[in-house]
Amino acid sequence: HTEALAALRQDLDGLRFYDDDRALEARSKDYFWYSPILDAELKDKRAELVVIPQDQDEVIRVAAAAARHKVPVTLRGGGTGNYGQCVPLDGGLVIDLTRLNRILEITPGHAHVEAGIRMSKLDDAARETGQELTMYPSTRSLATIGGFIAGGSGGIGSLRHGMLRDEGNLTYLKVLTLEEEPQVIELRGQDVQKVHHAYGTNGIVLEVGLALTPSTDWLHTAALFDGYDKALRFATAAQEDGLDCYLLTPVERRFAPYYRKFEGYFPEDRDAVFAMVAPSDIERFRARAEAEGATISFAMTMEEIHANRLQPAYECGWNHTTLQALKVDKGWTYLQVAYPRPFDIDLVMRQMDRYGDEMFWHHEMARQDGEIQIFALPLVRFRGKDEMYALIAELEADGCTIFDPHVVTIEDGGMKTIDTAQIDFKKLADPYGLMNPGKTRGWRPEMARSA
Ligand code: FAD
Incomplete structure (x- = not known):
């Protein structure tokens, strides 16, 4: 794109760009x-220019220039996605939003x-009005709301409010098209x-409308069990009985050495359920856990968590669990598993038995389409690509759905089929096919409008 880039650079004169x-x-x-698998495929991919527009008018200028010169464009928020969503496969321009x-x-x-806007900043601002987000990824402090919507699916809070795609969570998007004269398209409701x-x-995505819910001063806590089946039974019963929680994450004991900040709080001979519990329900949480023979390891406000140099409970679940493990042992990778409904704890125990030291397990209590949905993001010892796909086939034979984190396209990852509504929208919003090509x-290519 050498010539196109040189021309683009001239058009961006006065903006903040880097090469x-x-x-x-x-x-x-x-x-x-x-x-x-993705590391081998993506580690050498590079953008050729990075621009950091300071406001929406500058984004419009950049979009027009990229369309004029037919330069590929990769959008970037916090850059915390896991599937190379932010990696330009074909060079070109990265727009940091x-x-x-x-x-x-x-x-x-x-x-x-x-x-x-970073999700932490948004959630903190909502809290000042007595409200909070319905959900956020465990990367709350770095991720942006635009990146979460374009790249994520749910997370902390999904136990209470469902996944991002569930009705009511997202209400509005203001979207800019990538054309010589960029247009604004507004989407509302399920559109x-x-x-x-x-x-x-x-x-x-320039602007977002989303639901807020009255805020709760969640207590970050962990209950310790002498068996992972007991931890799972407790967490599923707590969810079914409507205990007011924002997070319920059973984590098996083999993770304890990776949770270094929790030394003394998460011993190696106990399986944990990390949770965020409403103060009004903490006694019920405690009583139920103790009735199952568990002990409560700690129960702290966010201020107390910081004062004790611990991490918030939400950094003990979802994909932060993988991060904690990878900091200690680089031989791990992971999978994303959705369990068939109703959730069968015996299936998990059989899987743990079957895979032994090849897989370590934690589970996420969530909600989808109004129903309880359990996910797992197990650690997997990486033995090679063929072995990974053999394992995926086995888990699918168990009735599980796999959201494959080892591929770059939307369809090969979670969605499996081509979303024609999204492709029809792409014809309007990205008529030249310049946006994140290859994803x-x-x-x-023949769908592209000719210049
Ligand atoms: P980015 O990585 O910057 O972008 C993601 C995608 O969105 C890219 O394709 C990018 O091109 C596109 N994009 C960015 N901004 C815009 C925009 N304004 N308009 C259009 N497209 C845009 N995900 C979850 O869903 N739940 C979790 O609990 C979770 N936990 C995680 C834990 C860890 C430790 C890590 C590393 C990742 C986790 N993720 C999780 C994945 C990721 O952090 C989230 O999806 C996050 O919300 C992405 O936000 P971001 O701003 O970093 O997006």
Whole structure:
């Protein structure tokens, strides 16, 4: 793209852009390295230019220039995705959207914000009005709301409020098209699904509307059990009985050495359930755990967690669990597993037995389509690509659904089929097929509008 880039650079005169090795390297990566398969495929991919627009007008200028010169564009929020969503496969321009970070309006039950705002900043601002987010990924402190919508699916809070795609969680998206004269398209209600989890392939999300819920001063806690089956039984019963929790994560004892900050709180001879529990339900939580023979290891407010130099309970679940393990032992990778409903604890115990030291387990209590849905993000010893796909086939034969974190396309990862509504929207929002090329199987070059 040498000529096109030179022309683009001229058009970006006065904007903040970078092409030094450090900037290109840093902004061409995400957390794909959790997967040795993706690491081999993606580690040398680089953008050729990075731009950091300071406001929406600058984004419009950049979008117009990229379309004019037909330069591939990769959008970037916090860069915490796990499947190389932020990695440019075909060089070109990375647009860092983290300066689009204004809160436009917070009203009862709703926030309207710019897409580059960090989720922690947004959640903290909501808290000042007595409200909080319905969910956030465990990367709360770095991830942006735009990146979560375009790349994520759910997380902490999904136990209470369902997944991001469940009705009511996302209400509005203001999307900019990538054309010589960029247009704004507004999506409301379930129309937001046209852009949700599309990996930034079909328009630039400039603004977001999302639901808020009255805030709770969650207590971060862990209950310790003498058996993983008991931990699972407790967590599923707590969810079924509607104990007011924002997080319930059973983590088996073999993770204890990885949770270094929790030394003394998570001993190696106990299986834990990390949780965020409403103060009004903490006694019920304690009584139920003790009735199962468990002990409560700690129960602290966020302030107490910080004062004791611990991590919040949400950094003990979801994909932070993998991060804790990888910091100690680089031989791990992971899988994302959705269990068939109703959840069968005996199936988990059989899987633990079958895989022994090849897999370590933790489970996430969530909700999807209004129903209880249990996920796992087990650690897997990496033995090679063929072995990984043999394992996936075995777990599928158990009735589990695998969201494959070792692939770069939307379809090969979670979605399995081409989402025609998203592709139809791409024809409008990215008519030249410049956005994050290679990340969706649904787009073929002949679909592109000729210049
Ligand atoms: P990025 O990585 O910057 O971007 C993600 C995708 O969105 C990319 O394809 C990018 O091009 C696109 N994009 C970014 N901004 C925009 C925009 N404004 N318009 C259009 N497209 C855009 N995910 C979960 O869902 N739940 C979890 O609990 C969870 N836990 C995690 C734990 C760890 C330790 C790690 C490393 C990752 C985890 N993730 C989780 C994945 C990831 O952190 C989240 O999905 C996060 O919300 C992504 O936000 P981001 O701003 O970092 O997005």
